[in-house]
Amino acid sequence: MGFFKVTVGVMGSSKSARAIAEVQNLKVRNLKTLVLKPALDTRDGGYICSRLIKDQVKADILLKSDESLKINEIIANNYDYIVVDEFHMLSEEQIKELYQISAISTTNISMYGLRMSWKGTPFPSAALALGYADEIEMIKMVDKDQNPLSHHIKYTNGIPSSLVQESETIVVGDLSATSYTTVSKVDFYKIYQMLGQVEE
Known part of the structure; x- marks a missing residue:
């Protein structure tokens, strides 16, 4: 084995x-x-x-x-x-x-x-x-406040992508401006709460 x-x-x-x-x-x-x-x-x-x-x-x-x-x-x-x-x-x-x-x-x-x-x-x-x-x-990575980094946020043209968006969906704008940011779960939920995509 x-x-x-x-x-x-x-x-x-x-x-x-x-x-x-x-x-x-x-x-x-x-x-x-x-x-x-x-x-x-x-x-x-x-x-x-x-x-x-x-x-x-x-x-x-x-x-x-x-x-x-x-x-x-x-x-x-x-x-x-x-x-x-x-x-x-x-x-x-x-x-x-x-x-x-x-x-x-x-x-x-x-x-x-x-x-x-x-x-x-x-x-x-x-x-x-x-x-x-x-x-x-x-592999542990932390932010400046020592919060573990566990989530990723996808940005397209500087705006967080919709959580309900299908991965195949074509987004209007410059697709080369797609990037990912690594964040803690606290920051992930704060950002999507502001966008109204997760429950308070």
Whole structure:
């Protein structure tokens, strides 16, 4: 049986940098490692990249959202580790498959990603992964008042995006002006209370 470790943190908390460092460390130790990331993560193409370091790691598998893992083939290859970046973009079925691999083989699973969407709710795949986890590491970041940073607010043209907005919705204006800010849950709710989108 392998272990199933989940590392979560907000944007900018060095998740991908840690994933890169882990892969490099495993390879230096000659441990057979499979690197996986969701195809939905189009920002860096087929690589795990970080804004914090120059190093990058090429993914062995870019997993499409409707694609199943080849469990028997992966187990037959006797990987010591599977390292997954941006796991919150995987489907719940793919999370189950990774957990199954750790349960019926000696392959260790190490995953990095977000817990919360910008709408203030947990990603379903993240909630499932945290439930399966043998070990959870939460990368702690705080604001100037030492409040833990846990939520993200999406801004489009300087205005917080509507919580009821579908992700596919086209917003009138300069779409290149879309940005995300990491905030505490206190600030998240204060902002959306002012917008009348959450109950007082």
